[in-house]
Amino acid sequence: MMNKTDILVIGAGPVGLFTVFEAGLLGLKCTLIDNLDKPGGQCAELYPEKPIYDIPGVPFQTAQEHVDALLDQIKPFDYDLHLSERVDSIEEIDHEDEKFWKIKTTEDKEFVSKNIFIAAGAGSFEPRRPPNIDDPDKFLSNGVEYAVRSVEKYKDKNLFIFGGGDSALDWTVELSKIAKSINLVHRRDAFRGAQHTEEQMRALVKDRKVNLLTPYLIDSIVGDKKVDSVTLKNFETNEIESFEADELLFLFGLNKKLGPILDWNIDLNGKKIQVNTENFQTSREGIFAVGDINDYPGKLDLILSGFHETTLAVQEAYRRIHPGERVPFGYTTSNSKLQEKLGVKK
Numbered sequence: 001m002m003n004k005t006d007i008l009v010i011g012a013g014p015v016g017l018f019t020v021f022e023a024g025l026l027g028l029k030c031t032l033i034d035n036l037d038k039p040g041g042q043c044a045e046l047y048p049e050k051p052i053y054d055i056p057g058v059p060f061q062t063a064q065e066h067v068d069a070l071l072d073q074i075k076p077f078d079y080d081l082h083l084s085e086r087v088d089s090i091e092e093i094d095h096e097d098e099k100f101w102k103i104k105t106t107e108d109k110e111f112v113s114k115n116i117f118i119a120a121g122a123g124s125f126e127p128r129r130p131p132n133i134d135d136p137d138k139f140l141s142n143g144v145e146y147a148v149r150s151v152e153k154y155k156d157k158n159l160f161i162f163g164g165g166d167s168a169l170d171w172t173v174e175l176s177k178i179a180k181s182i183n184l185v186h187r188r189d190a191f192r193g194a195q196h197t198e199e200q201m202r203a204l205v206k207d208r209k210v211n212l213l214t215p216y217l218i219d220s221i222v223g224d225k226k227v228d229s230v231t232l233k234n235f236e237t238n239e240i241e242s243f244e245a246d247e248l249l250f251l252f253g254l255n256k257k258l259g260p261i262l263d264w265n266i267d268l269n270g271k272k273i274q275v276n277t278e279n280f281q282t283s284r285e286g287i288f289a290v291g292d293i294n295d296y297p298g299k300l301d302l303i304l305s306g307f308h309e310t311t312l313a314v315q316e317a318y319r320r321i322h323p324g325e326r327v328p329f330g331y332t333t334s335n336s337k338l339q340e341k342l343g344v345k346k
């Protein structure tokens with residue numbers, strides 16, 4: 001079955017979701033496709049309960065609250081969301097005497113659109129597993145996790161967090177408030193995360209609220225159906241030490257897989273897609289890249305950057321659908337399409 005849509009958005013992360021809002025203001029309909037089983041991209045998958053402090057006008061939100069707010073914000077507009085399927089191919093076709101893009105998903109669905117927005121973040125991603133442990137996934141959800149899905153899960157538990165980046169530091173600080181014991185394990189005594197969070201973590205170590213294990217490496221996970229204990233190798237002494245453990249949280253980051261995007265004949269810069277900053281179009285007309293997936297001088301991988309980018313890209317998408325027309329511009333308070341959908345009486 002071939003579906004036609006104004007903007008086909010690859011990725012339902014925060015930037016893909018906000019695209020629906022900006023497109024809706026101009027009367028354009030979006031179709032979103034994501035290979036995850038839920039909307040929200042990295043926010044929902046990697047750090048749903050981590051606080052976000054840098055959304056303008058929102059002093060504090062957890063990442064999942066942010067996704068929920070975006071879903072609320074786009075409720076007035078008509079859009080389609082297809083989850084658990086990946087966009088595999090893009091091809092240019094002649095359709096109704098015009099050039100369109102046709103995309104195909106892993107579920108064999110086909111869509112045609114004048115505008116493709118690649119809002120694919122880091123690409124299809126998978127958490128990195130501890131390389132020296134044979135099949136750690138056999139304990140998945142039974143003591144092994146690669147992301148914090150519920151803070152409650154760690155209440156009064158003996159928790160081991162593995163990693164040396166932002167996630168490991170952030171969660172050590174956050175979960176130290178509720179865990180029975182918390183151990184941060186890293187192969188060296190240097191961290192790649194924000195200095196401020198590292199300082200917070202080290203202050204907690206001083207107060208004996210966090211046990212810092214460096215330079216240590218996981219040696220084995222012990223348990224039958226669920227994790228009972230863990231053995232760690234001390235790099236200084238080469239000794240193997242055993243610890244009682246309820247929960248192991250491996251925060252080694254993601255394996256970013258651009259996957260099919262590499263085959264779409266778009267100019268790349270390393271693992272990112274080159275765009276111009278006027279309208280965030282890629283090297284192929286009608287294909288835009290917004291959010292973390294794109295690259296240009298000064299690019300910052302932040303949610304707010306993606307919101308700006310997609311707002312401008314939607315303007316160009318409108319021009320491509322209505323050539324020669326002026327793009328309507330107005331503040332949301334006077335946007336008739338939004339007011340109508342929200343049922344605001346004049």
Ligand SMILES: Cc1cc2nc3c(=O)[nH]c(=O)nc-3n(C[C@H](O)[C@H](O)[C@H](O)COP(=O)(O)OP(=O)(O)OC[C@H]3O[C@@H](n4cnc5c(N)ncnc54)[C@H](O)[C@@H]3O)c2cc1C
Binds near residue numbers: 043124259290
């Ligand atoms: C631990 C951590 C903390 C962070 N904290 C903050 C913060 O406090 N403030 C902030 O502004 N930013 C923060 N960020 C960065 C922020 O999460 C990203 O900037 C944001 O998620 C980018 O949104 P996006 O929509 O571009 O991409 P993503 O959120 O990565 O979403 C992209 C989506 O595209 C999907 N996808 C990819 N390829 C395909 C395909 N071929 N077919 C179908 N679907 C596909 C993926 O499954 C994914 O769901 C943080 C990131 C991390 C990892």
